[in-house]
Amino acid sequence: TVIVFGSINLDLVATAPRLPLPGETLLGHDFLKVPGGKGANQAVALARLGIPTQMVGRVGAQSFSAELIESLQAAAVQTENVLVDETVSSGVAIIIIDDTGQNQIVVIPGANGCVNQEDVTRMSRLLPESSALLLQLEIPLSTVVAAAQTAKTAGVTVILDPAPAQSNLPNELYPLVDIITPNEVEAGQLVGFPVDGQESAKKAAEALLNRGVKNAIVKLGAQGVVCATSAETFFVPAFPVKAVDTVAAGDAFNGGLAAAISQGLPLRQAIVWGAAAGAIAATKLGAQTSLPDRLTFDTFLKE
């Protein structure tokens, strides 16, 4: 089993000819509700690849909780450890997209902001039967640290996607992480210098190693990834595909990576799985809808 401990969101998406001005009411084109949240996306990515996946987190009582849980279950994610928090709303993102593709987004963490030590305790009961724990930064940082600490003590591989970008992670978090997976922007924020391309990504990955993480993978979108381990720093190219929408490519990458790790594959192979899942996701529109199933994934890897 792989545990994903993190955010569960509903994206409320409105499309309009342009973004409204302050105080203005605009007539839009369309409205769409899409399940999201980096945690939930990564859980769906894993489950679609056929990996037994436990989601641990919270949804709110008043709004959307049933449909968020149902969408996880529809992807075969186990949800017994998703708590319905009666005191808050579910995490939501209110998104407006204009005809040129520009957007405006307000995120309400809601229940995600309430994930705490109680949830870490529930999560810790799953550790004896688990091979990996996936974390992101859409729940409180203190909870992320506590979860990593608990998993580390249990000998379970800790994978941290430091997204959304954050410049100050607590120093004690780094040594608890087996694999950290920032993209260029996130890596730049963490290390304090711009990361753009392979050379700076290598420096960033090595800087992250110096802070105590065991392995650092910097995701460079269509270029590929740079990985630093205690033994070597190497580059893995991306799969050449025709990208349509790279939303959730990073989540797909982490799902593929964790799927391989949970099957006992070596890190290089796990990166190839991550890159394959990311590339497939980039060829399809949407977030969770673009994540590959196992058949699509296996066929892609064989070609």
Ligand code: ADP
């Ligand atoms: P994030 O979504 O976190 O910003 P990236 O955009 O770097 O992350 O995408 C994650 C991974 O998905 C990449 O490292 C790469 O393996 C794959 N990927 C993303 N975009 C493309 C693309 N256009 N072509 C091929 N692979 C891609």
